[in-house]
Amino acid sequence: MKVVAFNGSPKGEEGNTHVMVGAFLEGAAKAGADVENVFLAEKKIDHCRGCFQCWLSPTAECVLKDDMAELIGLFSSADIVVFATPLHNDNVSSRLKIFIDRLLPLGDPHFAVDAGGETVHPSRGGECPKFVMIANCGFPEQSHFQVLRLLAQRMARNYETEFVAEIYRGGGAWLTEPAAADAVARYTDLVKKAGEEVVTTGRLSEGTRQRLEEPLIPSPEFVEIYRQTVNRSWDEALGGREQR
Numbered sequence: 367m368k369v370v371a372f373n374g375s376p377k378g379e380e381g382n383t384h385v386m387v388g389a390f391l392e393g394a395a396k397a398g399a400d401v402e403n404v405f406l407a408e409k410k411i412d413h414c415r416g417c418f419q420c421w422l423s424p425t426a427e428c429v430l431k432d433d434m435a436e437l438i439g440l441f442s443s444a445d446i447v448v449f450a451t452p453l454h455n456d457n458v459s460s461r462l463k464i465f466i467d468r469l470l471p472l473g474d475p476h477f478a479v480d481a482g483g484e485t486v487h488p489s490r491g492g493e494c495p496k497f498v499m500i501a502n503c504g505f506p507e508q509s510h511f512q513v514l515r516l517l518a519q520r521m522a523r524n525y526e527t528e529f530v531a532e533i534y535r536g537g538g539a540w541l542t543e544p545a546a547a548d549a550v551a552r553y554t555d556l557v558k559k560a561g562e563e564v565v566t567t568g569r570l571s572e573g574t575r576q577r578l579e580e581p582l583i584p585s586p587e588f589v590e591i592y593r594q595t596v597n598r599s600w601d602e603a604l605g606g607r608e609q610r
């Protein structure tokens with residue numbers, strides 16, 4: 367089994383998203399999968415021009431000559447694709463969005479009808495991999511992932527596949543905060559378990575899913591403590607300067 371992660375954080379290996387992706391892939395590898403980790407920030411991926419030439423090309427070739435041909439090959443070779451992103455304006459990062467748009471050559475231009483009676487483009491390139499979504503955000507609550515949860519449903523429909531795990535982490539600033547190392551270690555152990563489960567059983571168990579939704583620190587005051595910590599660190603960074 368092959369698991370490939372595409373991480374849309376502008377910070378790549380230094381980012382909070384990578385703490386989650388690294389743990390997930392470690393668990394997947396432990397369960398026997400071949401894993402590959404792509405930092406989209408290191409790749410040249412231009413915006414889709416919307417010309418649909420890939421749909422006219424007998425070899426599904428895009429007119430843009432950048433790293434995307436290689437990445438589509440990698441995507442298609444995977445059994446499980448992980449879309450990983452920091453939350454940007456309640457959505458995926460622009461890097462991940464450009465990457466997803468550039469998957470257009472995998473679709474067939476014709477209109478078909480899905481099981482729910484909605485119009486859909488059939489796949490051109492055979493069976494689509496299963497998907498996983500991994501995301502973190504700066505705000506502490508899990509409610510900020512509403513758009514991503516809906517996006518996952520729509521992507522599963524569009525690509526005629528399923529999300530076998532969605533792992534969302536509010537309070538993401540703490541993923542790389544040394545003072546929160548113990549809590550983060552407990553959390554990353556759980557994300558590793560998620561990676562193992564997806565490879566060994568094909569999906570995330572309900573028990574692990576529920577535990578992944580719990581706050582990093584199991585305290586009713588977590589949200590307030592986190593807000594105060596973040597505010598303090600910004601005050602320090604601002605060095606007493608007033609923000610307008």
Ligand SMILES: Cc1cc2nc3c(=O)[nH]c(=O)nc-3n(C[C@H](O)[C@H](O)[C@H](O)COP(=O)(O)O)c2cc1C
Pocket residue numbers: 375376377380381382383384451452453454455456457502503504505506510538539
């Ligand atoms: C342009 C931009 C938009 C953001 N929008 C949100 C947001 O809508 N909600 C939120 O909770 N955090 C938001 N954040 C914070 C990031 O999600 C957060 O810093 C995250 O931990 C970054 O992950 P990374 O280090 O992997 O890039 C935003 C950050 C940036 C730079």
